[in-house]
Amino acid sequence: MAVIGLGPGAPELMAPAVRAELDQAQDIVGYTTYVRMAGPFRAGQRILDSDNRCEMERARLAFELAAQGRRVVVVSSGDPGIFAMAAAVVEALDQAEDLRWHQVDLAILPGISAAQVAAARAGAPLGHDFCVLSLSDNLKPWSQIERRLALAAQADLVIALYNPSSKARPWQLGQALELLRRHRDPSTPVILGRDVGRPAEQVLATTLGEIRPEQVDMRTVVIIGSSLTRQIPRRDGGAWVYTPRWYPQSSAQTS
């Protein structure tokens, strides 16, 4: 059984090891949108896709099939290890009462995650210390998210936000930005990467002072610069954004 990361979606950013696993699989388990990205599949390969958002159910289905001797691939977009299926799969194993599940030969194959593609398109905003946080309060309390944002801001880390916004979570991003504006200058570079590595890709360089929550949806990754992140003009009229590899020897600490 393999848990694989498609990367952002474009075949040219998918690892050959992932392509090989997909080609050899008998059963392909995953969220419908991602399974479609992973195809086309051969006749005879069984597609077990669903729009069900319950990752644990998919993980359990995959173990059930693998325990029966099927060659199973669990499909994630991006990197399965970063806010995707790998944690659910290992958690399902942790909770498993079926001893056969523990005998399954499990491999996890990494992929390029959305923040990496957005960063590459924009320049090198993740070129120094950074953190990756999910803004979703579906599985963790909002107070914990705010606490982490405040500490990450104090640490002057570049911050990549996954799951920044959705129809069911409309106010969270606005509140997060308000919190970050208390720590960082309005001129701090911000990158919005929507559908990065897919045909509809849009990457926008803006600032913490200018970004509006309405510019962001669930298909967007948001990268917020540190105090040192810089924007420079680009020949196409846009901007390159980068965070230098160095830190001044006596810097004013953010607070």
Added chain:
Amino acid sequence: MAVIGLGPGAPELMAPAVRAELDQAQDIVGYTTYVRMAGPFRAGQRILDSDNRCEMERARLAFELAAQGRRVVVVSSGDPGIFAMAAAVVEALDQAEDLRWHQVDLAILPGISAAQVAAARAGAPLGHDFCVLSLSDNLKPWSQIERRLALAAQADLVIALYNPSSKARPWQLGQALELLRRHRDPSTPVILGRDVGRPAEQVLATTLGEIRPEQVDMRTVVIIGSSLTRQIPRRDGGAWVYTPRWYPQSSAQTS
């Protein structure tokens, strides 16, 4: 001109877009070890490798060649955007007085970074909020590193440490671990990934209480779990390590 990420080294984890850029390049610029990983090259492709650790010099050389009309690839291992060449290249452009450099068609192609491979081998330790920090105090003051470690620990983030140790920086990791032990339990899972994605790969799951700095060198990435990261037995006798996707609704805050 393209700045590319080889990924960890294994060809099956290198993006096809990166392979294509390498195949089309006229000039290949990079650190000797990584350029060797990127080959073999065709007769006629010019290799401009060096053991020089000055990333800015390599970046400037690449722009100089590209401005002359050469098709140039700058080679990074892992992801060029994560503690690698992309930030140096954009910084070189930022400082450039030669207007031709600003006319160079520049693209950055992401790759799979070492922490992602180590995480995939170990399970899903980066399955929830995490940060990526360099322990190298070559380009930033040690006080800033300690400050970031302490805040990341307070935020209960999983912490991936790059550049954890080298002959020239022998004491830093020990001091970092001492700091982290003040915030986290000795049973906190720790992963040491050495040469991940390369033939000599070694991945070890240990704990914050047991890890010794001598186990770590400059080719190792270190992942330190959060308060929720768990280890479970694996059929080969080792352990799976994962960080659950959820956070308890009323957790004791670490301090």
